[in-house]
Amino acid sequence: MKIILSHPFSGAVYWWFMNQQDIVGEDLKSKKPHHGYYRTLYGNVDKNLDVALACTVIFDEIVLPAIDAPIPGTAMTNRMYQPDLAIAADWEQVNQAQELVRPHERELLNDTHIKAVLKSIPKGARSIALLYAAADVVLGVTHRAPIICAPGRMSIVARLLQLGVVPTSGFDIDTFSAGASLVHNVADYTAITGVTFNSENVGGLGGIKWNEAIRRYADGFQAWLNENEAPDENALWEAIAEARADSEVARGMSGYFKANSRALSLISLLPGVGTVTGALAIASDYAGESQERKAGRLDWHQLGPEIEAYKKRRAIDNELSRRGLI
Numbered sequence: 001m002k003i004i005l006s007h008p009f010s011g012a013v014y015w016w017f018m019n020q021q022d023i024v025g026e027d028l029k030s031k032k033p034h035h036g037y038y039r040t041l042y043g044n045v046d047k048n049l050d051v052a053l054a055c056t057v058i059f060d061e062i063v064l065p066a067i068d069a070p071i072p073g074t075a076m077t078n079r080m081y082q083p084d085l086a087i088a089a090d091w092e093q094v095n096q097a098q099e100l101v102r103p104h105e106r107e108l109l110n111d112t113h114i115k116a117v118l119k120s121i122p123k124g125a126r127s128i129a130l131l132y133a134a135a136d137v138v139l140g141v142t143h144r145a146p147i148i149c150a151p152g153r154m155s156i157v158a159r160l161l162q163l164g165v166v167p168t169s170g171f172d173i174d175t176f177s178a179g180a181s182l183v184h185n186v187a188d189y190t191a192i193t194g195v196t197f198n199s200e201n202v203g204g205l206g207g208i209k210w211n212e213a214i215r216r217y218a219d220g221f222q223a224w225l226n227e228n229e230a231p232d233e234n235a236l237w238e239a240i241a242e243a244r245a246d247s248e249v250a251r252g253m254s255g256y257f258k259a260n261s262r263a264l265s266l267i268s269l270l271p272g273v274g275t276v277t278g279a280l281a282i283a284s285d286y287a288g289e290s291q292e293r294k295a296g297r298l299d300w301h302q303l304g305p306e307i308e309a310y311k312k313r314r315a316i317d318n319e320l321s322r323r324g325l326i
Helices: 009-018 036-042 045-058 091-109 112-117 123-143 151-163 173-193 202-209 212-227 233-267 274-322
Strands: 002-005 061-065 079-082 087-090
Touching (some): 002 009, 002 045, 002 173, 009 036, 009 045, 009 061, 036 123, 045 173, 045 202, 045 212, 061 123, 091 112, 112 151, 173 212, 173 274, 202 212, 202 274, 212 274
Parallel strands (some): 002 061, 061 087
């Protein structure tokens, strides 16, 4: 599943990127840099970093709005791609948004609705916020993917669409709106499981993301997110309980079919019954594998614990390696 990770979560990711590079000055590594451009785009790093990094692990492909910042592991060009995390950023969409907004910028910043949303932002930063709200629409049209952003940003996007400043053709408002439920459900799940990634670097986080078991659980979690849009913590707990119970049933059925397959395979060795029971054994074995796959899909609720277990195993392996014991 592809998502567009926008403000304020994109800013938290860029801050995280900045802190992994020697070429970046100390001010740009601060959570509140003096430079107004970066201060606006970073947003509240402490509040948003856990959810932002969780999104980079859970979802398969991530699109960030491009900003004037290097991304580890990729050349700083108009089109950037971070392979370890499957993160892309392209200046083309931001430039298109600038062409749409520039002729109307003064009127838009004085629009009653937009002005009310941006009132807590310093005046010098409002143009940037407006530009990147328009960029979200262009990204949405380009990628046809849900946009994960703050409610205020969603409100500005909706107003730009209403005013006809940005293209409505090709922009799926339902897909855009789905981003609101995605971020709430991801935030609730990360809070419930206590999953954090802020001590990781790009390579370490990529290792977590592409671990086979974690990817399987993440795929199941994405499927659950797509089917459950209403952000409700109680509903999430109920879904976890239901998924756990259903996965246990599926595994029980898997064990039954596998045991049945073994019994039929032995019977098939008897003269005169081999063909029929052999075919039944194959069918039973297939049914067992099918139930096991079903259980795997239902195990999405184990994503957080599996991530934490993986991190602990990796820490032990790293220490053993450091001591020359493996």
